[in-house]
Amino acid sequence: MNGLKVLMGLMVVSLMSTSCVSLNGNIDVKQMMAAKKKSGFLNLKTTEIQIQPGLYSAELKINSDKNYTLKLDGQNKILIPIKASKDLNVPSNGHVFMSHNDINQPFDLSGEISTDIQDSDRxxxxxxxxxxxxxxxxxxxxxxxxxxxxxxxxxxxxxxxxxxxxFHYRTTHRDLSIDFLKADKPEVLASFHGTDTETDRITDYSGVCR
Known part of the structure; x- marks a missing residue:
């Protein structure tokens, strides 16, 4: 993988009011695409870069309802922030759209997310x-x-x-497919697909400790 190869995938769920969730997958960059990456001391600044066409691996980390980070694999670690001043209110199931104005990136995001939850026997x-x-x-x-x-x-x-x-175990599977579009235009620059599966133990009853 050359230089900044990988791109930015993004998005995910208000059901992700749970922070520290990561979607792992691939991005298919169809044409040269601009994105802002973290740079400078303590990554407090951003610099615009150009992502070369190609198929790349990517990890999208959900830090909060309004703060995501996409880590790009390449010769150097590339971090692309997806941040908004307010909650992005992404549904756990259904259509997703983020305007470039809201996420401070030179592209819009449009796609679908689905969440499947399965509970085990008690x-x-x-x-x-x-x-x-x-x-x-x-x-x-x-x-x-x-x-x-x-x-x-x-x-x-x-x-x-x-x-x-x-107790019982709850398994949550998330599946995200999203397109990167030219700002305010339907032209697709890249497509991202990522998934995440996590299993949590849910306590239904806890007796007195003796």
Whole structure:
């Protein structure tokens, strides 16, 4: 891969009010395309670059509802910010559109996103746990050999225990296909497709730790 090869894919979900989600995939750059990348000290500035036509790998990271970063693979690490002053309100399912004016990039974004959520059967189990209790501890303090006193105070003590739990696993799969368009025009500059799958443990019941 030469120089700045890879491009910018982007977008994703208000369902991504969950931060730290990454979509991994490819971008097909159909013609020379301009994009602004992070540059300068601490990446506080941006510089406009030209992305060469070709098929590149890309990772889109969702930092927040209004702040995404696309990492481009190449000879150097290229970071392309997709930022807005307000939430972009991207749906978890349906059509996506972002204007170049909103994301401060020289292109519009238009595409589709789908989210599929599957829950496993519930599991009942007994697991290890910890809890704290307050105990009164006393200590003999001697300022001098013949001047001693007993000092008592409450302290928090951690106790190991067991408790009943019920839980299930939730698997979320996201699929994004989006086109990069010339600003205010229907001409397609590049197409990105990326996916993300994550599994979380959901606690349905947690008994008292004893």
């Amino acid at each position: 599991t009942d189990a007994v697991e290890d746990c910890t809890f704290t209790v307050t105990e009164n501890h006393c200590q003999k303090i001697c300022d001098k050999p013949d001047a001693c006193s007993i000092v008592c105070k409450d302290v928090q003590v951690t106790i190991n225990g067991r408790h009943e739990v019920s």
